[in-house]
Amino acid sequence: MKIAVAGTGYVGLSLTMLLAQHNEVHALDVVPEKVEKLNRFESPIKDVEIERFLAEAKSGEKELDFHATVDVVDAYTDADFVVVATPTNYDSDKNYFDTSSVEAAVSAIRSVNRAAWIVIKSTVPVGYTASLREVLGDRRIIFSPEFLREGHALYDNLHPSRIVVGASKDDEAIEAAERFAALLAEGADPGERDRVNPDGSCGIPELVLGTTEAEAVKLFANTYLALRVAYFNELDTYCKVRGLSTIDVVNGVCLEPRIGSHYNNPSFGYGGYCLPKDTKQLLANYKDVPQSLIEAIVEANRTRKDFVADEVLQMVWDRVYEGAPAPVVGVYRLTMKSGSDNFRASSIQGIMKRVKAKGVPVVVYEPTLDEPEFFGSEVTHDLVGFKSRCDVIVANRWSDELSDVAGKVYTRDLFKRD
Ligand SMILES: NC(=O)c1ccc[n+]([C@@H]2O[C@H](COP(=O)([O-])OP(=O)(O)OC[C@H]3O[C@@H](n4cnc5c(N)ncnc54)[C@H](O)[C@@H]3O)[C@@H](O)[C@H]2O)c1
Numbered sequence: 512m513k514i515a516v517a518g519t520g521y522v523g524l525s526l527t528m529l530l531a532q533h534n535e536v537h538a539l540d541v542v543p544e545k546v547e548k549l550n551r552f553e554s555p556i557k558d559v560e561i562e563r564f565l566a567e568a569k570s571g572e573k574e575l576d577f578h579a580t581v582d583v584v585d586a587y588t589d590a591d592f593v594v595v596a597t598p599t600n601y602d603s604d605k606n607y608f609d610t611s612s613v614e615a616a617v618s619a620i621r622s623v624n625r626a627a628w629i630v631i632k633s634t635v636p637v638g639y640t641a642s643l644r645e646v647l648g649d650r651r652i653i654f655s656p657e658f659l660r661e662g663h664a665l666y667d668n669l670h671p672s673r674i675v676v677g678a679s680k681d682d683e684a685i686e687a688a689e690r691f692a693a694l695l696a697e698g699a700d701p702g703e704r705d706r707v708n709p710d711g712s713c714g715i716p717e718l719v720l721g722t723t724e725a726e727a728v729k730l731f732a733n734t735y736l737a738l739r740v741a742y743f744n745e746l747d748t749y750c751k752v753r754g755l756s757t758i759d760v761v762n763g764v765c766l767e768p769r770i771g772s773h774y775n776n777p778s779f780g781y782g783g784y785c786l787p788k789d790t791k792q793l794l795a796n797y798k799d800v801p802q803s804l805i806e807a808i809v810e811a812n813r814t815r816k817d818f819v820a821d822e823v824l825q826m827v828w829d830r831v832y833e834g835a836p837a838p839v840v841g842v843y844r845l846t847m848k849s850g851s852d853n854f855r856a857s858s859i860q861g862i863m864k865r866v867k868a869k870g871v872p873v874v875v876y877e878p879t880l881d882e883p884e885f886f887g888s889e890v891t892h893d894l895v896g897f898k899s900r901c902d903v904i905v906a907n908r909w910s911d912e913l914s915d916v917a918g919k920v921y922t923r924d925l926f927k928r929d
Contacts, residue, residue, distance in 0.1 A: 513535045516537070517596065517620070518633075521558070525561060528575065528665050529669065532575060552565040587619070587623045593630070613635065617629055631653070637727045655692075662851050669698070680721065703715050733786055777925055826903050827903050837872065842862075842905055909927050
């Protein structure tokens with residue numbers, strides 16, 4: 512089967528690798544450098560499994576039938592399925608979810624291929640795919656939510672928690688959704704076929720449902736994850752203010768099996784590319800629908816960052832004696848998680864913004880950033896100099912690199928893990 516993928520970011524590239532094991536895959540991107548890198552078997556993103564697949568394909572150890580291109584005719588002609596994995600963004604000021612790259616990709620696909628089934632993998636507002644089908648008079652557009660984590664993008668597709676595909680209620684669309692689900696399952700690690708799920712079922716759970724329901728699954732799943740992060744962060748805020756041990760309280764709360772001891776490590780707030788925009792989009796979708804909780808989740812993330820920034824500033828004033836030179840706050844890594852290579856909407860940026868708004872200069876240590884400045888703050892790769900210059904160092908996630916200056920580090924990474 513010929514499959515095309517539009518967009519070679521975290522989602523598009525991991526799906527390209529997954530599907531290229533058993534199909535001919537043409538991956539298209541609008542950035543020529545990414546395309547050239549891929550054709551040299553180099554990964555444009557940091558992801559252990561993607562790098563391994565590319566290295567094995569280069570050495571001939573693994574058969575992967577793919578090539579990358581910027582040419583829509585090459586990519587989309589005769590494709591049976593075209594997966595759209597282009598970026599979408601929420602603009603809080605305009606209360607608007609920008610899906611223009613999805614529309615651009617769909618229009619390019621249809622300019623050369625009227626018959627392909629288009630599978631939107633990008634996250635979109637609830638109801639988007641149905642309205643796109645109606646506006647374009649095009650039945651052959653389905654939606655499949657993507658659940659991968661950055662840094663584990665291909666791993667999560669090789670070992671998927673579930674496969675969900677949304678289609679309109681006609682037999683042909685449902686059959687196409689089932690075929691697409693089968694393609695994803697075929698690419699998964701063979702061991703997943705025999706796995707036993709917590710409910711006793713075997714194999715990868717597959718769900719074919721309406722497109723609008725599938726879109727809601729994605730936004731409600733991410734909003735639940737944001738809720739959990741916000742919950743343990745507010746638990747930590749309470750313990751910090753009242754002088755309780757957060758670790759003891761979290762450990763005790765999480766012994767309840769219905770709560771569980773996963774995803775409970777305090778942080779500066781939920782962040783990254785998806786959770787901030789998806790929670791805000793879900794809140795926007797609630798327009799005219801009664802709710803208090805969804806809004807509270809979004810608000811809780813702001814409250815948490817205000818609290819953390821106040822604590823950092825207090826630590827700065829406590830450490831600076833009268834007549835001392837102007838204090839400097841160090842930001843240790845802009846990334847959201849240890850091992851990550853991007854810092855789109857990372858929560859530490861919210862702390863940085865608040866600290867700078869109080870007139871305290873900030874220096875950033877971020878080895879993956881090759882720019883002299885980040886939002887007007889100096890960027891350094893010199894860890895030793897950074898540690899000695901900064902009065903207080905803020906770190907969303909702890910690193911043993913900071914052990915020798917632990918006394919001036921502010922972190923809420925109490926369990927020392929993501
Ligand atoms: N990153 C994640 O963890 C994750 C998880 C689940 C869902 N998603 C969703 O998937 C979508 C893509 O996310 P991502 O992280 O892979 O984005 P990304 O920014 O890493 O990659 C998007 C790619 O699309 C390319 N592109 C832009 N316009 C294009 C066009 N018209 N045609 C072809 N390529 C184009 C860009 O150059 C880029 O390489 C978003 O909607 C996101 O919300 C992301």
